[in-house]
Amino acid sequence: MGIYGASVTKLIEQFEKLPSIGHKSAQRLAFYILNRPEAEVEEFARALLESRKSIKLCSKCQNMSDKDICDICANTSREQDKICVVQDPRDVMAMERAREFKGYYHVLHGVISPINGVGPDDLKIKELLARITPDITEVIVATNPNVEGEATAMYISRLLRPLGVKVSRIAHGLPVGGELEYADDVTLARALQNRREI
Amino acid sequence: MGIYGASVTKLIEQFEKLPSIGHKSAQRLAFYILNRPEAEVEEFARALLESRKSIKLCSKCQNMSDKDICDICANTSREQDKICVVQDPRDVMAMERAREFKGYYHVLHGVISPINGVGPDDLKIKELLARITPDITEVIVATNPNVEGEATAMYISRLLRPLGVKVSRIAHGLPVGGELEYADDVTLARALQNRREI
Numbered sequence: 175m176g177i178y179g180a181s182v183t184k185l186i187e188q189f190e191k192l193p194s195i196g197h198k199s200a201q202r203l204a205f206y207i208l209n210r211p212e213a214e215v216e217e218f219a220r221a222l223l224e225s226r227k228s229i230k231l232c233s234k235c236q237n238m239s240d241k242d243i244c245d246i247c248a249n250t251s252r253e254q255d256k257i258c259v260v261q262d263p264r265d266v267m268a269m270e271r272a273r274e275f276k277g278y279y280h281v282l283h284g285v286i287s288p289i290n291g292v293g294p295d296d297l298k299i300k301e302l303l304a305r306i307t308p309d310i311t312e313v314i315v316a317t318n319p320n321v322e323g324e325a326t327a328m329y330i331s332r333l334l335r336p337l338g339v340k341v342s343r344i345a346h347g348l349p350v351g352g353e354l355e356y357a358d359d360v361t362l363a364r365a366l367q368n369r370r371e372i
Numbered sequence: 373m374g375i376y377g378a379s380v381t382k383l384i385e386q387f388e389k390l391p392s393i394g395h396k397s398a399q400r401l402a403f404y405i406l407n408r409p410e411a412e413v414e415e416f417a418r419a420l421l422e423s424r425k426s427i428k429l430c431s432k433c434q435n436m437s438d439k440d441i442c443d444i445c446a447n448t449s450r451e452q453d454k455i456c457v458v459q460d461p462r463d464v465m466a467m468e469r470a471r472e473f474k475g476y477y478h479v480l481h482g483v484i485s486p487i488n489g490v491g492p493d494d495l496k497i498k499e500l501l502a503r504i505t506p507d508i509t510e511v512i513v514a515t516n517p518n519v520e521g522e523a524t525a526m527y528i529s530r531l532l533r534p535l536g537v538k539v540s541r542i543a544h545g546l547p548v549g550g551e552l553e554y555a556d557d558v559t560l561a562r563a564l565q566n567r568r569e570i
Binding site for chain 2: 177178182192193194199203204207210216217222223224226229238
C-alpha cells in the first residue's frame with residue numbers, strides 16, 4: 175500500500191497507534207492531513223510538541239498540569255478536608271463538570287488489574303497515603319463501577335481506614351433520566367440496596 | 373475546561389478539527405498523547421510534517437504522490453488504453469486492493485456538487501481531457517454511486533463521448549456476501565436491471 179511513499183505510510187501508522195483508531199480511520203485521517211495547507215499541519219505538529227512538553231504531574235494530586243501545583247490544588251477556597259480519588263485525569267474533568275464536589279482530587283493513573291500486570295505500586299497510592307493528614311476527614315473513592323474499580327476501592331479503603339479517615343464510595347444506582355426497564359440486573363439490585371428515605 | 377493549561381486546550385482543539393472526531397474523542401486522544409513518552413510524540417509530529425511536505429499531485433493522474441510521476445503512472449506494464457476515473461485518492465487504494473483493474477487512474481479530487489459550490493472547473497477534469505489521446509479506448513467512471521457521483525459521471529461521459537472514446541460506468545448491484553432481504557429498493561432495482569445471463 176506504499177503507493178504514496180514511505181512518509182505517508184509512516185503517518186498512517188502513527189494515526190493507527192492512537193486509541194480506537196483502526197487502519198481505515200488512520201488512512202482517512204492521514205489523507206485529511208495531506209489535503210490541508212502546510213501551515214495548518216505545522217500548527218497541529220506544534221500543538222502536539224508544546225502540550226507534551228508543558229505537561230507534568232501536579233506534585234500534590236498527581237493530575238496532569240502545566241504547573242508544579244495544579245490550579246485545583248492551588249485553590250485554597252476549596253474544602254480542605256476532602257479528597258476524591260479517581261483513576262484518570264479525565265475523571266477530574268467529569269467531576270468538575272458535575273459541580274458537586276468542592277474538595278481536592280487524587281489521580282491514581284490506573285486501577286489494580288492483575289490481568290494487565292498492574293499492582294498497587296504501579297499507581298499513585300504512596301502519594302495518596304502521604305496526603306492523609308489529620309486535617310483530612312473523608313476520602314471518596316470514585317474509581318469506575320466495574321470489577322477493577324471496586325477492587326481498587328476496597329484496597330484503598332483497607333489501607334486508609336487504620337489511619338482513622340472515613341473512606342466512602344460513590345453510589346451505584348440508576349442513571350438520572352434512565353428507565354427502570356432498561357437497567358441491568360446488577361445496577362437495579364444496587365439501586366434497591368442503596369435506597370434512601372424521602 | 374482549561375485546567376491543564378492553554379497548550380493542552382490547543383491540542384484538543386487540533387484533534388477536534390479532524391474529520392469525525394468529536395470533543396470527547398479529541399479529549400481522549402489528547403490525553404493519550406500527553407501520556408506517551410516525549411520521543412514518541414516527536415515522532416508523530418515529524419510524521420505529520422514530513423508526509424505533508426513530501427506530498428504533491430502526480431502530474432499525470434493527479435493522485436497524491438511523493439514523486440512528480442506516481443508509481444502507477446510510471447509503471448509501463450499496465451494496460452495503456454484504459455483510464456479509471458475516481459473522485460478521491462483513497463478510491464485508488466480501494467481499486468488496487470480489488471486487483472481487477474490493470475490500467476491507469478485519474479483522480480478528480482471531488483465531484484460536481486452545486487450545493488457545495490463545486491463545479492467542473494474545481495475538479496481535475498481539464499487534466500483528464502488532456503490525457504484522452506487516440507491510444508485511449510475506454511474511460512471507466514468509478515465515482516461513488518450516489519447523486520453527485522452519478523451527475524459527475526454523466527458530465528464526464530457527455531464531455532468525452534464526442535472524442536470517440538468509450539465511457540463506461542461501474543455496475544450497481546448487490547454487494548458480494550450481502551443479503552437480498554437487507555438490500556435497499558434502489559440497489560435491488562439496479563441489480564435486476566443489470567442482470568446478466570449465466
